[in-house]
Amino acid sequence: MAVTAEPRKLVATFLALTTVFAAICYTPILRAHTLGVNHGMWVLALMWSPGVAGLITRLVWQHNLRGHGWGWGPWRYPALAYVLPPLACVIVYGLVWVTGFGGFSATHFVTALGRGFGHPGMGFPMALLLAATVGFVASMTSATGEELGWRGVLVPELSKFSSFTKTSLVTGVIWAVYHYPAIFFTNYHAQGSRIVSFAAFTVLCFAACVILTWLRLRSGSVWPAAIFHASHNLFVQDVFDQLTISKSRTEYVTTEFGVGLAIVYSLVALWLWRRRHEVAASVTPVELHVEASAAAV
Numbered sequence: 001m002a003v004t005a006e007p008r009k010l011v012a013t014f015l016a017l018t019t020v021f022a023a024i025c026y027t028p029i030l031r032a033h034t035l036g037v038n039h040g041m042w043v044l045a046l047m048w049s050p051g052v053a054g055l056i057t058r059l060v061w062q063h064n065l066r067g068h069g070w071g072w073g074p075w076r077y078p079a080l081a082y083v084l085p086p087l088a089c090v091i092v093y094g095l096v097w098v099t100g101f102g103g104f105s106a107t108h109f110v111t112a113l114g115r116g117f118g119h120p121g122m123g124f125p126m127a128l129l130l131a132a133t134v135g136f137v138a139s140m141t142s143a144t145g146e147e148l149g150w151r152g153v154l155v156p157e158l159s160k161f162s163s164f165t166k167t168s169l170v171t172g173v174i175w176a177v178y179h180y181p182a183i184f185f186t187n188y189h190a191q192g193s194r195i196v197s198f199a200a201f202t203v204l205c206f207a208a209c210v211i212l213t214w215l216r217l218r219s220g221s222v223w224p225a226a227i228f229h230a231s232h233n234l235f236v237q238d239v240f241d242q243l244t245i246s247k248s249r250t251e252y253v254t255t256e257f258g259v260g261l262a263i264v265y266s267l268v269a270l271w272l273w274r275r276r277h278e279v280a281a282s283v284t285p286v287e288l289h290v291e292a293s294a295a296a297v
Contacts, residue, residue, distance in 0.1 A: 005061035007157040013060065014153045015174070017053035022178065025049055030185050047142045050149025050178075057153055068152040073221035081215055081228035082136075084268065089240040092260030096244065096253055103245030112242065128239070136234055143230035150175060151216040151225035159217055164276040168213045172206035179205070183257075190257035192249065197257035204262040208232070210269035217279040236261065 025046035029035065035043050058065050072078070096102040106124045113127045113135075122130075150171060158167045179201065182188035189197035208228075215224040236256050244254055253260040 007160040010057055010061055010153060010157045014050075014053050014057040014149065014157075017056055018050045018149060018178075021049035021053055022046060026181050030181060033185060034187050035182060044142055044145070048145030050154075051145040051147070051152070052149075054149035054153035067156060068148065069156065069216065069220055069222035071221055072223060073219040077215055077219035077221065077224040078227050081224040082231050084211070084228060085232040086235040086239075088261055088264040088268070089235050091264055092258075093240045093244060093254060096250060096260070102247055102250035102254060104243060105245050106243060109239065109242035131234065131239055135238060136230060139230040139234040139238075140226060143233055144226045147212075147222055147226040147229055151212055152222045155213050155216050155225075159213075164213065164217070164279055165273070168210040168273075169206070171213065172209035175209055176202045176205040190251040190255050191246065192252050196252060196259075200259050200262045201257050204256060204265055207262065207265035207269040210273055211265065214272040214276070214279060232256070 025042050029042050029046065054068070055065065058067065093102075097104040106127075110122065110124055110127045113131060114122045117130060117134075119126075154171055154174070155167060158170060162170065179188075180198070183198055183201060184194065189201075212225045212228060215228060216222060241255055244250065246254070252258055255261075
């Protein structure tokens, strides 16, 4: 028999555990003032802090892991989650390249990826294919850590006593604050003004949370959220940023700290927010079906 718990208790416990775990991981990172390679394991641990906190929270209060959204759900939602970030990048970076606000060069991207795979002579199409497949799988290992917490516990439990809009806004605040120590005290920001990076990233977080909340509740599955997060990290940081030659003000538009993606994500978020009636206030029939399918397996 499933053990039920008040959603507010799950949310409070999850946030407390995430704060503790994130603080532990942030300590060596902030001392070094960098998210560099030498602190890669701490960065990975930081990204898994919400996920571990979410799993512990459900085990403590429910004595099971139901409600996370383990089932896959309809294929259209993972597919939409995967393609949205690169499409947004094509719009933003494409405009930057066409207008000359920033340059385009495949050399650095291909060389770095080829060196990583032990094939320095590979061409651009092969490099892009490897990034979109093998690179995506690698990106999922870290993005899933966050999403098992934010969209595995926080969103579905908040949605049981909050509206879609409030759930998106609250998670937006929490997700943004989670990143602020890295933005203000490490090299995790654009080359220009740190204040611009802070403002643009905050808008991006709020917009992305509307998208992610819609994907999570509409699909009944946590995987579209993890896929969107992994796709964003991969295509923004490892593909389009590497294909771009920055000029004096290019990064005010590009990167995840520029206004470009913040604007495009906000437009997508507005489109989905206007379709919020499609999402039930708590567990949808789709999620019930998805959870039942996962349990049967």
